[in-house]
Amino acid sequence: MKTSKSEKVNNLFVICELENGKVAEISQELLTKGRKLADQLGCSMEALIIGHDLQEPEKEAFEYGADVVWLADDPRLEHYTTLPYTRIAVELFKQEKPQVALLGATSFGRDLGPRVSSALGSGLTADCTALEIGEHTDKKAGKTYKNLLLQIRPAFGGNIIATIINPGHKPQMATVREGVMKKEKIRKPKDGEVKFIDVERFVRAEDFVVHIIERHMEESGVNLKGAPVIVSGGYGVGSKENFEILFRLAGLIGAEVGASRAAVDAGFADHDRQIGQTGVTVRPKLYIACGISGQVQHIAGMQESAMVISINNDPEAPINKIADYAIVGNLEDVIPKMIKYYKQNSK
Amino acid sequence: MKKFKIIVLAKQVPDTRNVGKDAMKEDGTVNRAALPAIFNPEDLNALELALRLKDRYPGSTVSLLTMGPPRAAEIIREGLYRGADTGYLLTDRAFAGSDTLATSYALSRAILKMGDFDFILAGRQAIDGDTAQVGPQVAEKLGIPQVTYAEEILEIKKNTVTVKRRLEKGVEVVESVFPVLITVTGTAPACRPRNAKLIMKYKRSTTISERQNISEDYISIYDDRPFLNIPEWNVGDIDAEPERLGLSGSPTKVKKIENVVFQAKEAKVLQDDDKSIDWLMKELIRNHTLG
Ligand SMILES: Cc1cc2nc3c(=O)[nH]c(=O)nc-3n(C[C@H](O)[C@H](O)[C@H](O)COP(=O)(O)OP(=O)(O)OC[C@H]3O[C@@H](n4cnc5c(N)ncnc54)[C@H](O)[C@@H]3O)c2cc1C
Numbered sequence: 118m119k120t121s122k123s124e125k126v127n128n129l130f131v132i133c134e135l136e137n138g139k140v141a142e143i144s145q146e147l148l149t150k151g152r153k154l155a156d157q158l159g160c161s162m163e164a165l166i167i168g169h170d171l172q173e174p175e176k177e178a179f180e181y182g183a184d185v186v187w188l189a190d191d192p193r194l195e196h197y198t199t200l201p202y203t204r205i206a207v208e209l210f211k212q213e214k215p216q217v218a219l220l221g222a223t224s225f226g227r228d229l230g231p232r233v234s235s236a237l238g239s240g241l242t243a244d245c246t247a248l249e250i251g252e253h254t255d256k257k258a259g260k261t262y263k264n265l266l267l268q269i270r271p272a273f274g275g276n277i278i279a280t281i282i283n284p285g286h287k288p289q290m291a292t293v294r295e296g297v298m299k300k301e302k303i304r305k306p307k308d309g310e311v312k313f314i315d316v317e318r319f320v321r322a323e324d325f326v327v328h329i330i331e332r333h334m335e336e337s338g339v340n341l342k343g344a345p346v347i348v349s350g351g352y353g354v355g356s357k358e359n360f361e362i363l364f365r366l367a368g369l370i371g372a373e374v375g376a377s378r379a380a381v382d383a384g385f386a387d388h389d390r391q392i393g394q395t396g397v398t399v400r401p402k403l404y405i406a407c408g409i410s411g412q413v414q415h416i417a418g419m420q421e422s423a424m425v426i427s428i429n430n431d432p433e434a435p436i437n438k439i440a441d442y443a444i445v446g447n448l449e450d451v452i453p454k455m456i457k458y459y460k461q462n463s464k
Numbered sequence: 465m466k467k468f469k470i471i472v473l474a475k476q477v478p479d480t481r482n483v484g485k486d487a488m489k490e491d492g493t494v495n496r497a498a499l500p501a502i503f504n505p506e507d508l509n510a511l512e513l514a515l516r517l518k519d520r521y522p523g524s525t526v527s528l529l530t531m532g533p534p535r536a537a538e539i540i541r542e543g544l545y546r547g548a549d550t551g552y553l554l555t556d557r558a559f560a561g562s563d564t565l566a567t568s569y570a571l572s573r574a575i576l577k578m579g580d581f582d583f584i585l586a587g588r589q590a591i592d593g594d595t596a597q598v599g600p601q602v603a604e605k606l607g608i609p610q611v612t613y614a615e616e617i618l619e620i621k622k623n624t625v626t627v628k629r630r631l632e633k634g635v636e637v638v639e640s641v642f643p644v645l646i647t648v649t650g651t652a653p654a655c656r657p658r659n660a661k662l663i664m665k666y667k668r669s670t671t672i673s674e675r676q677n678i679s680e681d682y683i684s685i686y687d688d689r690p691f692l693n694i695p696e697w698n699v700g701d702i703d704a705e706p707e708r709l710g711l712s713g714s715p716t717k718v719k720k721i722e723n724v725v726f727q728a729k730e731a732k733v734l735q736d737d738d739k740s741i742d743w744l745m746k747e748l749i750r751n752h753t754l755g
Contacts, residue, residue, distance in 0.1 A: 198638075199600070199610055224631045228612045231597035235568060235604035240715030243595035253719055267719065278722045286715035327609050327640040330626065334634035346754065370754050382505075389632065395594045403753050413724050424753060426744075427731075437731050442744060446736025454738060458745040459754065 127216040127287065129155045131183070132165045132206060134225045138172035140164075143221035145181050146298040150248060151219055152182030157250045158264055160216065161185060165209060167202050169195035176306035189314040193325060196332065197225055200324040203232040208319040210237060215288045217266050219248075222292035222395075234290050240283035241290040242268040244394050246297055246417045253282050266291065271394050271413040278413065296342050296398035296418075337389045344373035346403045349392060349419070352379035353408020353429065353448065360385050362452045363407060369459060375399065375419075377409045393418035407448045411436025428452070466620070467523040470514045471575060473586035473602070474507040474528050474543065476536040503539045506587025508655035510648040513617055514585045515547045515656065521620075525549045527578060531559060531570055537671045540694050544666040545658035550691075552578065553671055556698040558706055563714035564593075568601030570709055573702040575606065583625070584645040588613060596647070603645035611640050612647045671696040 131151045133144040140148075148164060155162040161184040166174050168190065175186040189205050206229065210218065218233075220226035222244050234241035247269040254261045265282050266289040272279035283289040341347060348367040350360055360374070367374045376386035378393060392399055394414040404422035409415060411427070411434055419425070420439060427440040428448045437443040444451055478499030511526070518524040528543040528551035530536050540551030554574050562570065575584065584603075589596035596612070603610035611627045618637065619626040625644060629636045630651050668685060669692045675683065686693055699706055707713060734740040748754040 199612075203604070224613055227596045228600060228610070231564065231568075231595075231600035232604045232610070234597070235565060235601035238565065238715065240563065240565065241595075241597060242716055243593070243597060268716075271724075272721065278724055280719040280722075281716050282719045283715045284717060327611065327638055329636060329638050331637040332634065333636075334631070337633060403748070416724075432733070437733075440731040442734055443731040444734045444736060444740070444744070451736045451741065454736070454741040455745060458738075458742040459749075462742070462746050462749055463754070 126158075126160045127214050128160045128185075129158065129162050129217040130165055130210070130213070130215040130219070130288065131162065132218060132220045132226070132229065133174065133178060134221055134223060135166065135168045135171070135174060138168065138170050138174065140166070140174045140177040140181070141221070142300065143223055143226075143293075143295045145177065145300040146295070147219045147221060147293060148178060148181035148183055149300045149303075150293070150298040151217075152303065154217065154248060154250055154266070155182075155184075158216070163187060163213070163215070165189075165206060167194050167197075167205055169193075175309065175311050179309035180302040180304055180306050181300065182303050183309055185310050185312060187312050187314055189316050189319075191316040193320075194316070196329050197229075198325070198327050198329065199228055199232060200327065201320045202229055203236065204321070204324050205314060205316070205319045206233045207236045209314065210288060216264075218288040218290045220290070220292045222294045226292050230290060230292050237288070239286045239288055239290055240281075241292070242270065242281045242283075243292050245270045245291045245293050246278075246394060246398075248291060248293070253284055255284065265289070271417050294395065294398060339373065339387070339389045341373050341375055341390065341392065341397045341399050344399070345401055346370055346372035346405075347375045347392075347399055347401045347419075347422075348372045348405045348407065349375035349377070349409060350380050350386060350407045350448075351377040351409030351415075352383060352385075353410075354380060354385055355408070357385045359449065362449070362456075366405075366452050366456055366459075369456060372403075372405075377415050380408075406436050406440070407452065409436055410434050411439065465523070466521050467525075468517060468521055468582040468620075469580055470517055470524060470526045471578065471581050471584045472507070472511050472514045472526060472528050472543070472548065473571060473584065473599070474511065474530045474539055475504045475587075475590045476501045476530065476532050476539045477504045477590050477592045478502075501535065501538065503542050504587050504590045504592075506589060506591075506648060506650050507539075508587075509650055509652040510585040510587050510646075511543055511546060511548065512653050512655040513614070513646075513648055514583070516653075517583070517617065517620075518547065527551065529571065529574055529578065530554065531562075531567060531574075534671065534673050534696075537674060537694055537696075541666060541669055542658070544669055545662045546656055547659065547662065551694055553694055553696045554698075554702065555671075555673075555696060556709075558699045558709050561711040561714065562709060563716045564595055564597040564601055565715060566709050566713035568598050568605055569713060570702065570704055571598070571602050572605035573704045574697060575602070577697070577702050582642050584608075584643070586645065586647050588647045588649045599645060599647040606643075606645070608643050608645055609640050610645045610647070611638055614646045614648050615652045617646070666692070668692050669694055 164178040164183040531554040
């Protein structure tokens with residue numbers, strides 16, 4: 118006989134990433150989104166924070182909406198390594214049985230997420246561009262699942278968006294790229310409960326078989342997320358050398374230079390300039406797309422720009438559908454003219 | 465001198481640069497047959513790191529493992545032409561529709577069947593899904609450590625390996641015990657080209673399925689030269705539980721596929737003449753979009 122009274126509502130977890138002992142921006146974004154999803158699900162949102170030399174990250178987690186913060190603090194956990202972090206997340210999830218777990222699609226989340234999902238046999242969807250709560254009816258089995266996490270991402274090929282679900286498995290796991298969700302502080306820093314994880318109980322000595330010998334981290338000079346104007350180049354730019362005119366225009370109008378994946382793959386631009394589903398998401402007031410066709414994975418990262426100008430020699434390029442101004446022509450002619458007339462008119 | 469057994473996980477992927485509208489199937493999976501198929505780029509970087517280990521430690525062996533349709537044997541031949549010693553093709557209709565979890569289960573079963581190993585190298589991610597999930601999921605299933613985002617293998621000691629990782633914001637050097645699974649980024653050295661002698665040696669290498677249609681005259685060469693046989697394994701060969709494979713073994717399901725309808729903004733179309741560009745720049749300055 119089944120009783121429902123003992124069934125507790127399972128919670129939503131965000132596995133947080135730290136930067137200098139504080140909650141990293143990507144995790145602040147996930148907590149903000151997680152809060153909204155948890156409200157819809159009628160469950161609490163809990164943050165898992167693992168590290169050492171912590172600078173009161175729980176306060177930030179509370180500010181971004183966490184009800185509970187689970188803290189695992191141990192000198193051996195100062196920097197991320199796969200096995201001990203995996204063990205802590207897996208054991209905690211076995212105990213708490215969350216219904217949803219979110220991670221950033223960073224080198225941290227992309228190393229840890231699949232490991233945890235593999236151990237728990239749960240589904241994991243990478244690079245979601247939207248997360249919603251909804252239901253699903255499996256017609257064959259005649260079964261309806263309520264309150265599922267709808268994991269929405271552009272799918273391979275064409276202009277297609279796929280909605281992925283994990284009806285039979287918990288936790289439903291998803292990663293999200295930096296910048297996709299907006300962050301917002303909604304509470305006072307003290308509104309929440311801290312639970313300390315007994316690290317010894319979860320990790321074993323053999324989890325510490327990978328050691329960090331050296332680390333050189335530097336802030337990337339590229340700040341796409343904060344740039345008010347972005348000049349972005351695609352495969353149509355043709356070469357790394359040709360990207361120079363984009364840099365010239367950008368330097369002149371106070372813009373940052375972005376790129377499509379095809380341009381990055383071809384070696385025309387560095388990886389940290391990639392915009393789109395698997396790059397950065399941006400919301401500038403002006404986005405100038407040069408030689409970019411406008412595939413859905415690219416659009417996913419820039420469609421919220423206030424204004425879009427496209428420069429493309431193909432009048433039918435899909436990017437023109439979302440552009441405010443579509444300049445039909447070769448970028449090597451158009452950009453020098455933009456430089457010339459900006460200089461003339463801005464005086 | 466030490467000798468290592470190295471496994472390289474590789475995937476044949478549709479060339480995402482050439483995706484047509486009709487390449488998607490109803491159920492949300494990709495109709496790979498409709499696209500040109502290539503050796504996943506970062507798997508080639510992984511192969512190169514494996515071959516460099518073999519150069520440094522002569523007598524080491526490099527074995528490819530790929531899961532895919534029968535035609536994925538093509539990338540095994542590509543690997544043999546570049547210096548791999550053997551390659552295994554995992555192919556079975558029961559694998560169709562596998563998500564990353566079911567795929568990692570199948571690969572881990574095949575790896576166990578292949579025997580002892582010291583290193584598993586794989587590309588960080590495949591260009592058709594970009595998930596970067598299969599490597600770590602395989603490592604977890606095998607219960608071995610992982611080092612992701614590797615760019616270079618720096619040093620091997622008695623039972624540890626030192627690896628340089630390339631992360632978003634810098635580099636990290638880590639030391640791990642082995643056996644270990646290492647995923648390799650595109651910033652690692654490019655793969656060496658095919659070697660003319662190896663092409664001669666392996667151009668007739670085939671799987672048993674590929675040999676179904678060739679003329680009798682050639683069949684005997686596979687008895688004389690067993691290295692020309694590309695072993696082909698199905699679900700039974702790797703002792704996999706069928707319910708953990710394919711759609712039934714995949715916790716992620718595609719609920720729906722939608723065509724994106726962009727809210728068409730009614731773009732103002734401009735030509736590339738001086739007058740139009742002059743007008744546009746004036747407009748951007750006038751409405752303070754540009755300062
Ligand atoms: C899983 C996955 C994730 C992906 N993630 C991303 C992502 O994050 N970001 C991303 O951008 N893409 C991503 N992609 C790739 C995406 O599908 C496209 O392949 C890519 O965006 C195309 O880049 P492009 O527009 O620069 O190149 P193309 O599609 O080749 O377009 C080039 C354009 O340049 C124009 N052109 C050519 N010459 C000139 C000229 N002289 N002057 C003016 N115009 C010219 C052409 O008309 C064409 O429209 C992803 C794909 C997959 C499968």
